[in-house]
Amino acid sequence: xxxxxxxxRHEVTEMGQEVTLRCKPISGHNSLFWYRQTMMRGLExxxxxxxxxxxxxxxxxxxxxSAKMPNASFSTLKIQxxxxxxxxxxxxxxxxxxxxxxxxxxxxTRLLVL
Amino acid sequence: SQQGEEDPQALSxxxxxxxxxxxxxxxxxxxxxxxxxxxxxxxxxxxxxxxNEREKHSGRLRVTLDTSKKSSSLLITxxxxxxxxxxxxxxxxxxxxxxxxxxxxxxxxxxx
Numbered sequence: 001x002x003x004x005x006x007x008x009r010h011e012v013t014e015m016g017q018e019v020t021l022r023c024k025p026i027s028g029h030n031s032l033f034w035y036r037q038t039m040m041r042g043l044e045x046x047x048x049x050x051x052x053x054x055x056x057x058x059x060x061x062x063x064x065x066s067a068k069m070p071n072a073s074f075s076t077l078k079i080q081x082x083x084x085x086x087x088x089x090x091x092x093x094x095x096x097x098x099x100x101x102x103x104x105x106x107x108x109t110r111l112l113v114l
Numbered sequence: 115s116q117q118g119e120e121d122p123q124a125l126s127x128x129x130x131x132x133x134x135x136x137x138x139x140x141x142x143x144x145x146x147x148x149x150x151x152x153x154x155x156x157x158x159x160x161x162x163x164x165x166n167e168r169e170k171h172s173g174r175l176r177v178t179l180d181t182s183k184k185s186s187s188l189l190i191t192x193x194x195x196x197x198x199x200x201x202x203x204x205x206x207x208x209x210x211x212x213x214x215x216x217x218x219x220x221x222x223x224x225x226x
Contacts, residue, residue: 043157043202043219045213045215048213050212055212091157093156095212102162103157103204104159105157106156107156
């Protein structure tokens with residue numbers, strides 16, 4: 001298994017531009033999580049999906065952030081418009097359906113908004 | 115504030131020594147997990163301990179859980195340079211255990 005796949009690995013953009021981060025979960029995993037990691041705030045859960053349905057988006061910072069999971073094998077996190085304070089590493093993680101399952105993280109997307 | 119708080123924030127030891135990291139949490143849990151993050155990488159699951167377990171071992175890792183004190187510790191024995199990483203505890207924050215809250219992490223440096 002290739003594990004959780006994220007793209008791009010690095011993204012540099014200018015303030016005001018739209019940014020789209022992509023995630024391909026591990027096959028068979030039915031929960032998908034988007035996290036943001038910064039030095040100041042640590043690892044924050046932004047949103048998670050269960051069976052492609054958004055369950056909890058309380059961590060999404062504001063309306064500029066949106067996430068979709070159109071099918072079991074793909075999810076996107078979009079920031080529009082981007083701002084310098086959005087600079088962070090964004091991780092996608094997935095999990096199987098067992099009660100004591102653990103999360104498997106992708107390599108992350110390092111985003112820099114200038 | 116975060117559910118889990120690791121202590122110390124940073125730890126440097128000589129290769130071969132044992133490293134101990136602690137985690138405190140606030141609410142009742144049914145399991146606690148430890149993850150490792152190497153620089154520039156995603157988190158990797160190390161070990162899960164259930165609330166009815168007091169101690170668990172996996173290779174050079176030993177985890178303890180004290181639910182009365184709402185705390186856990188991770189011990190790495192005979193440390194190696196490759197153990198240099200950040201270590202996070204994580205606790206579930208919903209009934210289904212899908213949602214985890216991660217602590218602030220301990221940055222461990224092993225000096226060769």
